[in-house]
Amino acid sequence: MSEFDAIILGGGAAGLMCALTAGQRGRRILVLERADQVGKKILISGGGRCNFTNIHTAPDRYLSANPHFVKSALSRYTARDFLDLVERHGIAWHEKTLGQLFCDGSARQIVDLLLDECAQGDVQIRCGEDITAVDHADGRFAVRTQTGSWSAPALVIATGGPSIPKMGATGFAYDLARQFGLKVVEPRPALVPLTLGGEDVLFRELSGVSTEVIAQAGRNAFREAALFTHRGLSGPAILQISSYWRPGDPVFIRFLPDQPDGWLPEAKRANPRASIKSLLSHALPERLATALAERIGLQGDIGNLPDKALIAAENRLAKWEFHPNGSEGYAKAEVTVGGISTAELSSKTMEARKIPGLYAIGEAVDVTGWLGGYNFQWAWASGAAAGSAI
Known part of the structure; x- marks a missing residue:
């Protein structure tokens, strides 16, 4: 049985960052990846250009049962730290809206950067490895796959969550956590399209129409584009x-x-012969304007309508109520909310409190970022935290 200082399960963003950080500190590191290549989710991210971080990264952009958990790791490995690494590798980048940073070229550049850095730390990476057993005894972890077995005093769970199963994603991290007695916060799909039924199903006819809105669920609201689809x-x-x-x-x-x-009411005084539909058509896509006007149900010139009816229509447009009957699930979810409970882990090192030498990082943990590079930054920060501690 080959021996290492640490075995990292999962060759995604968090696993590779952990590996290169520990490897460059002189640790002997083995990465085991189930897929035929590392970084598959990196390669498809950002439309193939990888939204690799967000310059507005802050703890309040993350969901977790413990909202304070992310503070330590994010403060010690920042978006600027990863951007420095990107620039050191000569990768051209640009900022899109809301602080989102993308490669000018291809997401492949980020994977190559991580592999180059791993090579500098003599990290061993094995792909196509299906884990058949993980055991723990006498302070060492033993990992078996269909091709061999390895042992180390440290084991890092970096296998992500179940989002995008066609990329090989599974709930393996949670099974492993439970094997070691760690609590798991019930996972659910996140950053995922919502489906509509009932009366809302009429909006499906607007498939392909997009407009800028403020969308709200509970006390949380975001201003960006909304897109109507054939499902919701x-x-x-x-x-x-x-x-x-x-x-x-x-x-x-x-x-x-x-x-x-x-x-x-102001538009009524300025242009009394206009209709609700014509007013909406000036600011919204034609099909959407027609659909909203039909549902509001006010006919004819607005000059003939009482202000009270116009204000009611205005209020409805300002808080249009939809009742989603579900989401498109893990198949379309970019990430997972929930995961290995942060109460089980050190926020500084990502090490399990009850099992010395066991670490969990990235999406496997109950930490979920907003859309726009925040989840990659958590992968870099949590990976660097564990890699610095091994």
Whole structure:
């Protein structure tokens, strides 16, 4: 049985960051990856250009049963730290909206960066390895696959969550955590499109229509584009609130978020011969304007309508209520809410409190970032925290 200082299960963003950090500290590191290559989710992220971090990273952009857990790791490995690494490798990048940083070229550049850094630390990486058993005795972990077995005093769970199963994602991290007696916060899909049924199903005819809105679930609201699909609602604003939405709860959409209160009565005085539909068509896609006007149900010239009816229409447009009947599930979810409970881990090192030498990082942990590079930054920060502690 070959021996290492640490075995890292999972060759994604967090696992590779942990490996390169520990390897460059002189540790003998083995990465075991089930897929035929490392970094598969990195390669498809950001439309193939990898939204590798967000310059606005802050603890309040993360969901967790313990919202303070992320503070230590994020403060010690920042977005600027990863950007320095990107620039050191000569990778051209650009900022999109809301602090999101992307490669100018390809996500492959980020994977190559991680592999180059791992090579500098003499990290061994084995792909196509299906883990058949993990045992722990006498302060050492033994890992078996279909091709061999290895042991180490440290084991890192970096196998992610069950989102995007077609990429090989599974709930293996949770099974392993439970094997070692660690609590798991019930996982659910996040950053995922929502589906519509009932009366809302009429909006499916708008498939392909997009507009900027403020989407709200509970006390959380995001201003970005919403997209109508043949199954329901998607787009950045919807993906963001999906992390906070719970089955049975409504989702509120503010159409025309830049219009001030009283704009419809004001429009009546300025242009009494206009219709609701024509007013909406100036600011919204034609099909959406038609659908909303039909559902509001006010016919004819607005000059003939009482202000009270116009204000009611305005209020409905400002807080249009949808009742999602579900989401598109892990198949379309970018990440997972929930995971290995942070109460079980040290926020400084990611080490399990009850099992010395056992670590959990990245998406396997109950930490979920907003859309826009935040989850990658958590992968880098948590991976660096564990890699510095091994």
